[in-house]
Amino acid sequence: MAVTTRLTWKEEKSLQKLLGHASLTLLYKSSVHGYSIENMLQRCTYQGSTITLIYTKNNIFGAFILGHYPKIGEKSESLDSSFCFSLQKKDNTIEIPTFPFNRVPEITANRLAFYFCDYTLFCLNTELKQIVIVYRLEDKAFTTPKRFHYLECEVFRVEGIKDDSCYVRRVTRVTQHREHLLAELRAYKPSTCLIPEIRILMLGPVGSGKSTFINSVKSVFQGHVIRQAIAGSDITSITEQYRIYSIKDGKDGISLPFMLCDSPGLEEKEEAGLCIDDISHILKGCIPDRYQLNPQKPITPSHSTFITSPSLKERIHCVAYVLDVNSVNHLPCKMVKKFKRVQKEVLHLGIAHVALLTKVDNWDEILQDDFLNMNRSMTYESQIMHVSKMLNIPISNILMVGNYASECELNPLKDVLILSVLRQMLRATDDFLEDLPLE
Structure with a gap:
């Protein structure tokens, strides 16, 4: 026996x-x-x-x-x-x-x-x-x-x-640092009482990893890999609705005070993908959760579900430009122009913004040994500089991540990278909130 x-x-x-x-x-x-x-x-x-x-x-x-x-x-x-x-x-x-x-x-x-x-x-x-x-x-x-x-x-x-003693120290320390990050994010509260929950909008080309990042964040807090947000790699966007996803701490846990908002992918053609006019309304908080977006028919104030006077808590508080690190240096000119139009609107509204480079292969090497900072890997130096110049984003706000795309089990090192990225987004958002006019 x-x-x-x-x-x-x-x-x-x-x-x-x-x-x-x-x-x-x-x-x-x-x-x-x-x-x-x-x-x-x-x-x-x-x-x-x-x-x-x-x-x-x-x-x-x-x-x-x-x-x-x-x-x-x-x-x-x-x-x-x-x-x-x-x-x-x-x-x-x-x-x-x-x-x-x-x-x-x-x-x-x-x-x-x-x-x-x-x-x-x-x-x-x-x-x-x-x-x-x-x-x-x-x-x-x-x-x-x-x-x-x-x-x-x-x-x-x-x-x-x-x-290898160095390897053992690293894999055991990463578990401790993962728990530290989870505790910090569980205790997070927005820097102003006017906003009970932070809303972070994921924007990027079709297949860049927007929905997969949302699934990855939810997976870490749930303790197992999940696939709630519909993700794919088709040439046209699989996501068709504007979705607002809450992040729950554990299976029956409370919702944490930050939400990740998903949207259809940007496409080169004007009549395909996420419409620029709809992006403006999303940023201002005028479009409700689960609204079916139509690239050829953007929403107008006359629509029955249009939110005419959104409150500060309904607005987008941070935009994450999501880009595939392997193709960012070869974005078509039309796509770059779209990004610059979106960035112009984001800057006009004074919204916090970061860039998120996904599909990083050597994600376990990006984290420094103390897990407190990310190595600016020489492998991705040209992509980082390209994004910084294209979107006028400081290098400190260009983040790298490896999502849970095909894995069946969580990995502590990948968890730490995902949680570090989320923490940086929230810190950028807090800077934006503290800069709001007193009125």
């Missing part, structure tokens, strides 16, 4: 993501193979990198070790890129706070202890079936030792992870 883990499918997926989508193979399960350290080591030494999990009644504590499992009596030498963690369920999501340990775990006949310098983080006593917690991961603080009886101990071999 196969030995199975106590982890739920969702918990196992969260651990795999933490390690850059590595796979886990169960080596040891105390209730099956015996609770002694000797039984554990027989199955876990010389197996490469491992994750050790200890289950208590209410929590799961764990440790990742880069490299082989230590042996009894092994010298406590320094260790790099290993860390302890706990799995915490919160609002239908799983959070994994981590903390590094920098010494080889100490193993005796019935004890397994993890250290940071000379400080014990937690230790396992197999004789008493107890775990002693000294370091509280939730608030990153040492505490009075807490003793818990554990129900199970499991050890997994981690497969598919690079034996």
Whole structure:
């Protein structure tokens, strides 16, 4: 009979993501193979990198070790890129706070202890079936030792992870930074009480990735890849309606105070794609959600659904010009002229604006090691300069992203890039709001 883990499918997926989508193979399960350290080591030494999990009644504590499992009596030498963690369920999501340990775990006949310098983080006593917690991961603080009886101990071999300390530090730090960005965006509030929700309009050629970016943002907050906004790559626009998408935090979560607005793609021909006259009305907040746009018949104030006196909260507060990074240097002259006409109207209305370059291939290299800034990659230098000159946008407001176009699973690095782009859009919008006349 196969030995199975106590982890739920969702918990196992969260651990795999933490390690850059590595796979886990169960080596040891105390209730099956015996609770002694000797039984554990027989199955876990010389197996490469491992994750050790200890289950208590209410929590799961764990440790990742880069490299082989230590042996009894092994010298406590320094260790790099290993860390302890706990799995915490919160609002239908799983959070994994981590903390590094920098010494080889100490193993005796019935004890397994993890250290940071000379400080014990937690230790396992197999004789008493107890775990002693000294370091509280939730608030990153040492505490009075807490003793818990554990129900199970499991050890997994981690497969598919690079034996590279720099790589491990990066993939584990990115998960922490992802959680930091999510917390910041969940706590975001517009800089003026006159606007309860920010509206960001996605504008760009057909197939540039407007709808896909909206889906990507929604996916990160939902915790899985979704395809709500209709996206495609036809030569004519698949999106025909003007849509306003709210961003919900989790499946049954509240709507966050920013919305992403989708529109048909711009096309070279005047009688095709999104009409310039309709763009002006969208920017001013005159067109309602789900309005069926017709490139040959722009909306007029006499239309029954036309919003004649839109409030400030119904207006567009930021425009994101969405462009395929691979074709931006070869935009047809007619398309460039359309963009300049749109930009003229955006500037006339004083609306915040950024450029979003999509379909970036080396998105994992764009983020600097501290994840705080984006590298201005030499690969895309000509595209960035071209967009800056074409739309008169400062380079700091030209953003790059890799969307979830065909993937089935989320990737923490891609999540961080998507969230960083969204945060930059909101910051640009706040600058616009603070510059509004007092009246």
